[in-house]
Amino acid sequence: MxxxxxxxxxxxxxxxxxxxxxxxxxxxxxxxxxxxxxxxxxxxxxxxxxxxxxxxxxxxxxxxxxxxxxxxxxxxxxxxxxxxxxxxxxxxxxxxxxxxxxxxxxxxxxxxxxxxxxxxxxxxxxxxxxxxxxxxxxxxxxxxxxxxxxxxxxxxxxxxxxxxxxxxxxxxxxxxxxxxxxxxxxxxxxxxxxxxxxxxxxxLQGRPAPDLELTDDYNPLEVGLWQTISFTKGCYIGQETIARLSTYKGVKQYLWGIRLNAPAEIGSAIALGDEKVGKLTSYTETADGYFGLGYIRSKAGGVGLKVKVGETEGEIVEVPFVSHEYPN
Missing domain, CATH: 3.30.1360.120 (Probable tRNA modification gtpase trme; domain 1)
Structure with missing residues (x-):
């Protein structure tokens, strides 16, 4: 909420x-x-x-x-x-x-x-x-x-x-x-x-929640939950899809934090210029300002990217709960 x-x-x-x-x-x-x-x-x-x-x-x-x-x-x-x-x-x-x-x-x-x-x-x-x-x-x-x-x-x-x-x-x-x-x-x-x-x-930390970041639209690699995935254990439900995405670097979007200049509505389109590149999934107001989570298309960029969230300006930032690289 x-x-x-x-x-x-x-x-x-x-x-x-x-x-x-x-x-x-x-x-x-x-x-x-x-x-x-x-x-x-x-x-x-x-x-x-x-x-x-x-x-x-x-x-x-x-x-x-x-x-x-x-x-x-x-x-x-x-x-x-x-x-x-x-x-x-x-x-x-x-x-x-x-x-x-x-x-x-x-x-x-x-x-x-x-x-x-x-x-x-x-x-x-x-x-x-x-x-x-x-x-x-x-x-x-x-x-x-x-x-x-x-x-x-x-x-x-x-x-x-x-x-x-x-x-x-x-x-x-x-x-x-x-x-x-x-x-x-x-x-x-x-x-x-x-x-x-x-x-x-x-x-603020990027922990994904069901019905917001965890839905039928996203897989665990897009969410950035690499630490929860074994790539060596063999067969399990969904394993083939995850292995294929990982092997062929097929992750099309990633979950990021978004520092916002003003309030925004969950579900708002995230745009780069005139192009829609993602969607806002969570939003909160803090003592330090406005903040959201959203999925951004991989090709659009990552940290430091300036975007529009609905009518609001935002900047993509890292959040500590998720990562977008294979853990060592």
């Missing part, structure tokens, strides 16, 4: 996420538990990342794609001893439950369970989050790779990665502990980051 200005509380929380520590309640995001013996092989075949290389205590981001490699959702997966926990976007849980279920065949030992209502999810965001995690008793996770996680205090999972490009942690816990842990983190000095402030940070 577009934001109309930003209030003082949100501005302070965004500042805390950059310089101190903020906490965002993401409990309305979906959580799917995938269990039984074939769970790793199944998820390996249904999404872009390499699940078979992961061990319990590790995790990754992965993209659920259609057979033609169109994006459905950006999902974070945590490998537990006896299951895989998927953290999915707020409006995607029911759809993904049904979509995954279609690919479970008679002989497959795979069970899906929607555990959204039984659990809660928080994001700790900012350089001060290490100190909070230490005080929670999960100091052993500090400095570990993205997606690594450990379980403390009767089922509180603390995982590396805030869900944004900012440093931080994701907490998944039984709903019965939600209020107590939330209060404890606020007492440790974290500022509450509202859903609206999260969305502002999401846009």
């Amino acid at each position: 577009p934001t109309s200005g930003i209030d003082a509380k949100d501005a302070a929380a965004i500042q805390a996420a950059r310089e101190g520590v903020a906490i965002c309640d993401r409990s309305f995001w979906g959580r799917i538990r995938v269990s039984k013996d074939d769970r790793i092989r199944f998820l390996h075949n249904q999404s872009t990342n390499d699940f078979q290389s992961l061990k319990p205590g590790q995790g990754c981001d992965t993209v659920m794609v259609t057979s033609t490699a169109r994006t459905i959702d950006l999902v974070t997966a945590y490998i537990l001893d006896d299951a895989v926990l998927l953290l999915v976007s707020p409006n995607r849980c029911e759809f993904l439950m049904q979509w995954l279920d279609r690919y479970i065949f008679f002989a497959d030992k795979v069970q899906l369970a929607d555990v959204t209502n039984e659990t809660a999810t928080f994001s700790l965001i900012g350089p001060g989050s290490d100190a909070v995690v230490e005080k929670l008793g999960a100091g052993a996770i500090i400095g570990q790779p993205y997606g690594n996680h450990l379980s403390i205090n009767e089922g509180l999972i603390v995982a590396v990665g805030s869900g944004l490009a900012s440093m931080g942690y994701t907490l998944i816990l039984p709903v019965s502990q939600k209020q107590q842990v939330w209060n404890q983190i606020l007492e440790l000095g974290a500022l509450e980051l509202s859903d609206r402030a999260w969305d502002t940070l999401r846009i």
Whole structure:
């Protein structure tokens, strides 16, 4: 949703996420538990990342794609001893439950369970989050790779990665502990980051969202989610299309940040002179001005390009969540 200005509380929380520590309640995001013996092989075949290389205590981001490699959702997966926990976007849980279920065949030992209502999810965001995690008793996770996680205090999972490009942690816990842990983190000095402030940070950092940047119109390479794709793991849904695009450098458009001179409408055409070269997919207003995300045709150019977004002038800038090069 577009934001109309930003209030003082949100501005302070965004500042805390950059310089101190903020906490965002993401409990309305979906959580799917995938269990039984074939769970790793199944998820390996249904999404872009390499699940078979992961061990319990590790995790990754992965993209659920259609057979033609169109994006459905950006999902974070945590490998537990006896299951895989998927953290999915707020409006995607029911759809993904049904979509995954279609690919479970008679002989497959795979069970899906929607555990959204039984659990809660928080994001700790900012350089001060290490100190909070230490005080929670999960100091052993500090400095570990993205997606690594450990379980403390009767089922509180603390995982590396805030869900944004900012440093931080994701907490998944039984709903019965939600209020107590939330209060404890606020007492440790974290500022509450509202859903609206999260969305502002999401846009500023370029995290794609379903129905906006993740739709049937775009594939993961266009989005810039290279870090979620294994190019060596072999066959999975959408793999042929992604391999072909990568091999032949066939990516026709890329997701970029756009610094704007004035407000703009989501869905506005992005133009270079008289030629339409893209579309605005997200928009926010911040204390520093106006900002959007949009897809721009590869041939038009990238960082520094001056464009018109509707009637507004804009400049293309990098956003840290996505990249447009094959990672080394």
